[in-house]
Amino acid sequence: MQIKSAKFVKGLVGPDKILENNIPKIVFIGRSNVGKSSLINSLTRQKGLAKTSSLPGRTQELNVFLINDNFYFVDLPGYGFAKLSKKDKKWLHELINWYLFDSYNEHQKIVLIVDAEIGPTKDDLEILKALEECKKNIIIVANKEDKIKKSLYQKQLNKIQDSIGDHKIFPFSSKTGFGADKLLREILE
Secondary structure (H helix, E strand, O other), X not given: OOOOOEEEEEEEOOOOHHHHOOOOEEEEEEEOOOXXXXXXXXXXXXXXXXXXXXXXXXXXXEEEEEEOOOEEEEEOOOEOOOOOOHHHHXXXXXXXXXXXXXXXXXXXXXXXXXXXXXXXXXXXXXXHHHHHHOOOOEEEEEEOHHHOOHHHHHHHHHHHHHHHOOOOEEEOOOOOOOOHHHHHHHHHO
């Protein structure tokens, strides 16, 4: 299966009828500036579909995209470092937790994106544990794999694997497109 059409539907900040329909939802989550929006743009082959920024905290809503008129990609705000007030950071944290854990929304898959060069942070591991406890269907993406030095590549992937347990890792680069086909197959299965 390929992505033939992708369009932005709306940004949400709470309950909405769009979340109550039976259209499958694939959710993208990760820390601020890990490349969630860039990954969505790369997978859909639409450069400006999801808005990107070099400033952490650009995404401040649940951005919903209709893919192939069949399912949604949901781009969540990043967690961790963001250039926002404490009040806004707290609100975004509450929005993420509500959508993932407290609402009654069904998620087909959760794509947890970590920085391949840095590896999973404490925040990444905490969200992974919470997702596992709720028995979510999790896909781990090691984004920005192109930034890992060639001599350290396998060692870094092994380090990531050790920290995330039995989950399969999908190395990916939004910049080069590396890993896009494998990841897309996994997401769309």
